[in-house]
Amino acid sequence: APSGRAAALRARMEERLLGARFRYINQQLYTSRSQDALHLFQSDPEAFHIYHRGFAQQVGRWPENPVDRIIRRLRQQPASLVVADFGCGDCKIASSVRNKVHCFDVVPLSPRVTVCDMAKVPLAAESVDVAVFCLALMGTNLQEILEEANRVLKQGGALLVAEVASRFKDIRAFMSAMAQMGFRTVSKDLSSTFFYLLEFTKTGPPRRRPCAGLRLLPCLYKRR
Ligand code: SAH
Secondary structure (H helix, E strand, C coil), rough: CCCCCHHHHHHHHHHHHHHHHHHHHHHHHHHHHHHHHHHHHCCHHHHHHHHHHHHHHHCCCCCCCHHHHHHHHHHCCCCCEEEEEECCCCCCHHHHCCCCCCECCCCCCCCCCCCEECCCCCCCCCCCEEEEEECCCCCHHHHHHHHHHHHHHEEEEEEEEEEEHHHHCHHHHHHHHHHHCEEEEEECCCCCCCCCEEEEEEEECCCCCCCCCCCCCCCCCCCC
């Protein structure tokens, strides 16, 4: 049997390896198209568990988890509203509100999840009242992803976005690009140094021309 020290050393090495794999997978997700995320995780299901463990550790260091803010926001509104949670992870939203919540992710962490690419979800046009992206706008095809959210949202429906603050290079350009995507700003909370919380209303279909301001920097975590 390994001595206590050897076991501790091995545990530390395993932790480092998992950390390195998490950062590698995370970087892949932020630098490739959303369709590729589906393939990445389907070809390597273990990667998904490593990713999620690392993600939970990162967010666990923050003073507040944005998903709790979104849950609070949903609870202020009627439970009859239908919600779509894009990149739902462990489905904390669905398990915390009374609303009907469609949960989409690339791998099912929970039986509630419908496995798909968030740029192509199996919902009818104008079928949901609220679309949520909580730390989930990862793919480089951001425009396509937001077009999909626009498609499934009813006119006047709400889009709730929580994203890592450091991903926004130019928040004003981003907000005006969102207006071109058919989303009017309702509120923006930029007070946390960790994440921004943005709320929009769907005003109509997106304009098809590309939006230069619609860019988010990848969120690359440092080695610790
Ligand atoms: N919204 C959850 C999880 C955020 S982590 C929360 O706040 O706790 C980002 C999630 O987006 C991961 O679960 C990841 O698997 C998912 N994701 C990344 N790319 C995706 C894609 N192309 N389609 C669907 N989900 C995706």
